[in-house]
Amino acid sequence: MTGGASDLTVWIIIVVLGIGTFLIRWSFLGALGNRDMPAWVLRMLRYTPVAVLPALVAPLVMWPAATGGEPEPARLAAAAATAAVGMLTRNVMLAILAGAITLFGMLYVLG
Structure with missing residues (x-):
């Protein structure tokens, strides 16, 4: 050892x-x-996923290992599309689908 x-x-x-x-x-x-x-604890616990998910995703968008830590337009566009669709529709699955389509579309277009 x-x-x-x-x-x-x-x-x-x-x-x-x-x-x-x-x-x-x-x-x-x-x-x-x-x-x-208590009700106030349950109310605060509802915000846990909202706080944890961006904390997990943000480093992957801003400093992706696939590009050596350099921000990439495809990932930034996918994050923006996900956030926009999520805020407009309040539908998690549609937001994820929009982000995935944007990411793969941009990666295809940008090469």
Whole structure:
């Protein structure tokens, strides 16, 4: 093994991190799963997907690995089309479809 860490050390780290990850998830699902949450918490939780999805997609649009981190007109156009259709129609599937069609169309046109 390179880096000076023994096999035992690596396995101890893996087990500890696994237990930690389990406890973090259990704290929400196991401890709070059967309890009623206040209305303000439920209202805030509705915004979680809206906050997480752009955070996952934005780096792929602005710094795509396929172009070495350079923004590309096809991906920017697809993101704009997705956002526009999503805001106009409020339909997630139509927005995704519009973005996919725009991306593949622009990649075909731009070569």
